[in-house]
Amino acid sequence: DAGVTQSPTHLIKTRGQQVTLRCSPKSGHDTVSWYQQALGQGPQFIFQYYEEEERQRGNFPDRFSGHQFPNYSSELNVNALLLGDSALYLCASSTYGLDTQYFGPGTRLTVL
Amino acid sequence: EDKVVQSPLSLVVHEGDTVTLNCSYEVTNFRSLLWYKQEKKAPTFLFMLTSSGIEKKSGRLSSILDKKELFSILNITATQTGDSAIYLCAVEAGGGADGLTFGKGTHLIIQP
Numbered sequence: 001d002a003g004v005t006q007s008p009t010h011l012i013k014t015r016g017q018q019v020t021l022r023c024s025p026k027s028g029h030d031t032v033s034w035y036q037q038a039l040g041q042g043p044q045f046i047f048q049y050y051e052e053e054e055r056q057r058g059n060f061p062d063r064f065s066g067h068q069f070p071n072y073s074s075e076l077n078v079n080a081l082l083l084g085d086s087a088l089y090l091c092a093s094s095t096y097g098l099d100t101q102y103f104g105p106g107t108r109l110t111v112l
Numbered sequence: 113e114d115k116v117v118q119s120p121l122s123l124v125v126h127e128g129d130t131v132t133l134n135c136s137y138e139v140t141n142f143r144s145l146l147w148y149k150q151e152k153k154a155p156t157f158l159f160m161l162t163s164s165g166i167e168k169k170s171g172r173l174s175s176i177l178d179k180k181e182l183f184s185i186l187n188i189t190a191t192q193t194g195d196s197a198i199y200l201c202a203v204e205a206g207g208g209a210d211g212l213t214f215g216k217g218t219h220l221i222i223q224p
Contacts, residue, residue: 035214040216044157056211092212101212105154
């Protein structure tokens with residue numbers, strides 16, 4: 001049973017560029033949530049997707065956008081990258097309406 | 113604004129010791145409290161607690177929730193070097209499958 005997978009593992013970008021991160025949920029899950037984890041901090045909720053729609057959003061600017069595909073996989077897009085966007089980006093999957101979220105290994109984004 | 117506070121932020125103990133990690137929260141419409149262990153990247157699910165006073169136990173780890181006093185503790189007995197990790201507490205609030213609010217984590221180091 002494959003768990004949550006994310007790609008790429010690491011990414012280096014420069015300020016102003018755009019980036020796309022990808023996530024495949026655990027088998028049987030239909031909901032994907034994205035989190036940003038800065039060094040020394042707990043993960044911060046970005047947004048959640050279910051039925052290909054953004055269901056809830058945390059306190060992040062519109063530069064952060066996402067998409068969910070019919071196979072439940074998801075993308076996180078960040079435009080106009082800032083140095084402060086450097087972080088570990090975690091994807092978590094769950095079954096809609098149930099609380100337990102399972103996390104992927106994350107994508108480490110470095111913005112220079 | 114929902115808030116989760118963990119203490120201590122870091123803890124160094126010797127192998128065989130027992131540790132207690134604390135998590136207090138202030139959230140609207142509490143649904144559940146979750147504990148995760150983060151060693152390198154992906155937070156690994158440990159426990160989910162929804163009812164007061166019920167202890168969840170898995171081997172040497174156990175956790176209990178006090179909904180009246182708005183806190184939870186995670187106990188680890190007979191610690192081993194493999195228990196070294198960041199332990200994250202998260203709370204889910206709201207009416208549906210929403211994002212988790214995390215604390216900053218407790219960085220636990222077990223010395224041989």
